[in-house]
Amino acid sequence: MSINKREVMIYSRYERFWHWSQAALIFTLFFTGLRIHGTHEILKFGQAVTIHTYAAYALLVLWAFTTFWHFTTGQWRQYLFKKGIMKVIRFYAYGILKGEPHPYKKSLQRKQNALQSLAYMTFMVIIGPALWISGIFYLLYNEWDQFAWAGDGIWAVALVHTAAAFAMGTFVIIHIYMTTTGKTPLHYVKTMITGYDKVELSEVEEAYLTQTKAVDIR
Amino acid sequence: MERIRHVAACLLTALAVAGMPLSGAWATTADHSKFEALKGPFTSGPEVTKACLSCHTEASDQVMHSLHWTWDFNNEKTGERLGKARTFNSFCGTPLSNEPRCTSCHVGYGWTDVREKPPSQKEAVDCLVCHDTTKAYSKFPTDAGHPLYAPRMVKGKEVLPPDLAKVAQHVGKTSRDNCGACHFNGGGGDGVKHGDLDSSLSKPAKALDVHMSADGANMTCASCHTFNEHQPAGSRYVTKATDPHGLDMPKDDKDHATCQSCHSDTPHKQAKLNDHTDRVACQTCHIPEFARGGVATKTLWDWSTAGRTDENGKPIFIKGEHGHLKYSAEKGDFEYGENVRPVYKWFNGVMPQQVVGEKVEAVNGHVDLNPPLGDGRDPNARIWPFKEMHGKQPYDPVNKMLIVNHVFGKDDTALWTNFDPAKAFKAGMEYAGLPYSGKFEFVSTNYYWPITHMVAPKSDTVKCGECHAKDGRLDGIGGIYMPGRDGFWLLDILGYLALAGALGGVLVHGALRIIMNRKA
Numbered sequence: 001m002s003i004n005k006r007e008v009m010i011y012s013r014y015e016r017f018w019h020w021s022q023a024a025l026i027f028t029l030f031f032t033g034l035r036i037h038g039t040h041e042i043l044k045f046g047q048a049v050t051i052h053t054y055a056a057y058a059l060l061v062l063w064a065f066t067t068f069w070h071f072t073t074g075q076w077r078q079y080l081f082k083k084g085i086m087k088v089i090r091f092y093a094y095g096i097l098k099g100e101p102h103p104y105k106k107s108l109q110r111k112q113n114a115l116q117s118l119a120y121m122t123f124m125v126i127i128g129p130a131l132w133i134s135g136i137f138y139l140l141y142n143e144w145d146q147f148a149w150a151g152d153g154i155w156a157v158a159l160v161h162t163a164a165a166f167a168m169g170t171f172v173i174i175h176i177y178m179t180t181t182g183k184t185p186l187h188y189v190k191t192m193i194t195g196y197d198k199v200e201l202s203e204v205e206e207a208y209l210t211q212t213k214a215v216d217i218r
Numbered sequence: 219m220e221r222i223r224h225v226a227a228c229l230l231t232a233l234a235v236a237g238m239p240l241s242g243a244w245a246t247t248a249d250h251s252k253f254e255a256l257k258g259p260f261t262s263g264p265e266v267t268k269a270c271l272s273c274h275t276e277a278s279d280q281v282m283h284s285l286h287w288t289w290d291f292n293n294e295k296t297g298e299r300l301g302k303a304r305t306f307n308s309f310c311g312t313p314l315s316n317e318p319r320c321t322s323c324h325v326g327y328g329w330t331d332v333r334e335k336p337p338s339q340k341e342a343v344d345c346l347v348c349h350d351t352t353k354a355y356s357k358f359p360t361d362a363g364h365p366l367y368a369p370r371m372v373k374g375k376e377v378l379p380p381d382l383a384k385v386a387q388h389v390g391k392t393s394r395d396n397c398g399a400c401h402f403n404g405g406g407g408d409g410v411k412h413g414d415l416d417s418s419l420s421k422p423a424k425a426l427d428v429h430m431s432a433d434g435a436n437m438t439c440a441s442c443h444t445f446n447e448h449q450p451a452g453s454r455y456v457t458k459a460t461d462p463h464g465l466d467m468p469k470d471d472k473d474h475a476t477c478q479s480c481h482s483d484t485p486h487k488q489a490k491l492n493d494h495t496d497r498v499a500c501q502t503c504h505i506p507e508f509a510r511g512g513v514a515t516k517t518l519w520d521w522s523t524a525g526r527t528d529e530n531g532k533p534i535f536i537k538g539e540h541g542h543l544k545y546s547a548e549k550g551d552f553e554y555g556e557n558v559r560p561v562y563k564w565f566n567g568v569m570p571q572q573v574v575g576e577k578v579e580a581v582n583g584h585v586d587l588n589p590p591l592g593d594g595r596d597p598n599a600r601i602w603p604f605k606e607m608h609g610k611q612p613y614d615p616v617n618k619m620l621i622v623n624h625v626f627g628k629d630d631t632a633l634w635t636n637f638d639p640a641k642a643f644k645a646g647m648e649y650a651g652l653p654y655s656g657k658f659e660f661v662s663t664n665y666y667w668p669i670t671h672m673v674a675p676k677s678d679t680v681k682c683g684e685c686h687a688k689d690g691r692l693d694g695i696g697g698i699y700m701p702g703r704d705g706f707w708l709l710d711i712l713g714y715l716a717l718a719g720a721l722g723g724v725l726v727h728g729a730l731r732i733i734m735n736r737k738a
Contacts, residue, residue, distance in 0.1 A: 038688060038702045045683035045702055049490060097734040142489065145496045151594060154699045159706055166713030170720045177724035181731075 003200050007218035011195040018066045028055045033165050078111055079121045085114035106199055130164035251387035258383025263327045264341035266386045278340035280448035286325040291455050296570050300455050303332035305571040306620050308609030308665035309405040312574055315649035316626040318362040323400040327363045348396050349389040354380045395420055397439040409513035413605035414671040418511020426511045427672050442474045451475040459567035459600050499600040503680045504673050507557045518553035520610040522660035525637040548634040560603030560669050566592030575652050577618045580661040587665045594697015609663035612643050616655035622646035
């Protein structure tokens with residue numbers, strides 16, 4: 001059975017739209033969030049709050065649609081735990097410096113390596129929900145301020161929101177750096193923009209995709 | 219339902235405001251200049267009052283039950299018996315022993331001894347001071363509430379008495395100037411006491427006060443401080459620090475002396491701003507500074523230096539900038555402020571007052587005369603703005619009592635006549651019937667004035683970042699979490715370390731990749 005490398009659309013139009021608008025919103029939220037936290041004073045506090053609030057609404061809507069998309073397309077499976085995570089870690093810590101090849105082969109069913117899946121899963125199951133749940137509590141403070149625990153509650157909400165925001169920032173920094181570890185420093189970014197990447201296809205896969213046009217191939 | 223209530227109240231407010239003519243004269247079915255009883259001539263205030271009562275039969279009785287008359291108030295929350303003659307302030311201290319001067323602001327005639335009740339004759343009520351619309355009537359400063367009845371020389375100038383008949387024939391609803399005659403001039407001069415009440419509110423620009431400006435709502439004091447049977451609403455002794463009742467409907471709420479009475483507890487279009495109303499008083503954001511009308515307010519009164527005379531034995535007076543007395547042999551040292559930023563404190567409406575004759579331990583030589591109570595745990599408390607008046611006042615360290623200061627009078631003990639504090643203090647305490655050791659020292663005092671007037675236009679409100687900042691206006695206000703001001707220091711350290719660590723880590727990693735690739 002022969003294997004061919006073909007340019008395949010691995011990130012569909014919605015997935016790219018989702019990724020980049022999420023990126024823009026997270027940058028906006030992190031920047032304005034740091035202003036509200038008092039880290040910088042580039043914006044006025046009130047402006048930062050307004051922008052932060054609207055960006056948060058937008059991200060909530062985006063996430064709602066994307067969750068729906070993940071489940072209807074079955075793409076949620078991409079995030080499931082994969083074996084070989086130690087190999088990937090070893091590669092990034094050591095192998096990449098020696099010019100070793102990546103231990104993982106990208107395929108249509110396996111767009112992410114084991115480390116990626118774990119990181120994104122953490123993002124989607126822990127960091128993301130911590131932010132939006134605490135954020136919604138923050139936004140709806142007026143609906144629960146009458147309770148005796150509201151005074152302590154707002155501290156707890158702030159603690160969770162701030163901690164998760166720091167985690168998000170850390171994630172983003174590493175995530176952006178990781179995009180430079182492809183064949184060329186901009187390879188992964190290009191892929192995320194065009195949607196196409198070189199993927200190994202078996203003859204059967206190639207024939208099926210050509211026939212059904214389920215996914216674009218160049 | 220809440221919405222209907224809101225709309226109804228807004229309409230009512232709009233109608234009420236629209237119904238206020240600019241001149242302050244109300245359309246009325248009675249022309250007082252045509253009343254036989256008011257033809258005059260009148261030789262005294264009480265004679266005018268007698269004429270008023272011939273129609274307004276219950277007026278005196280109503281006034282005599284009001285705080286304006288009794289100067290006697292039972293604070294049910296603290297159990298204190300208060301009133302002007304019973305509490306200390308940080309200005310002249312107390313009217314006791316200084317009556318004909320201080321009782322010039324009593325709403326009556328001839329109260330010359332505040333140890334006794336005010337005079338009991340119905341004619342002793344002063345109708346004109348509140349209801350004169352000619353601005354010709356005024357109580358003479360030293361005549362226990364009476365106006366002048368004959369020409370008198372004052373500081374070399376002849377002052378003429380008001381034409382009582384003319385004034386009586388032109389009575390009407392109260393105006394800002396009527397109330398201001400006393401309330402703008404408390405503490406002995408324009409703007410001295412409150413900081414948010416002075417003569418600039420007579421005809422204020424909109425930038426100074428949106429409610430009272432003719433370009434704004436042109437409201438009078440009584441628009442909010444509603445009078446029902448001559449009982450005024452809204453008092454410092456029991457401040458409504460919060461108004462959970464919210465919008466007032468005519469059927470059950472006739473007391474409009476809170477912002478919420480007209481604006482409700484959720485007045486902003488932005489939900490995030492409404493989030494604040496459970497913790498922050500409206501005044502805190504909407505009155506960025508007080509004494510904004512060009513009239514300075516007194517911020518310090520130091521009695522300890524009073525009584526200085528020059529080599530000829532003449533009392534010393536020194537004027538500072540703006541022509542205010544900086545030093546007066548009668549009163550000591552002063553400081554003033556204009557456009558003053560308030561101090562902020564939790565306040566649940568209760569301020570225990572320093573009562574005359576009450577024992578008080580001076581802590582580090584300091585006494586708070588009326589500390590506002592409340593904290594972040596108190597659901598009835600809001601963060602309020604205050605004028606913090608600083609004083610230095612006489613104190614008897616043996617009996618542990620603030621001293622009644624006999625300042626006014628043409629006798630041989632009054633401070634302003636004899637410039638001898640020892641004599642004045644002894645006379646004051648004797649007059650008040652209080653024990654006095656003869657020893658005195660001066661303690662520093664704070665006196666708090668809740669700031670609630672001089673509401674600024676929307677564009678001039680306190681900006682978010684002025685409080686949501688590390689050294690902002692609300693620095694030191696505990697019991698709440700404020701983004702921008704508060705944080706968790708450990709989390710912040712860990713968080714910034716994580717960000718810096720990630721950034722440093724990827725930079726090192728990237729550098730290694732470049733170096734190693736070159737080698738390869």
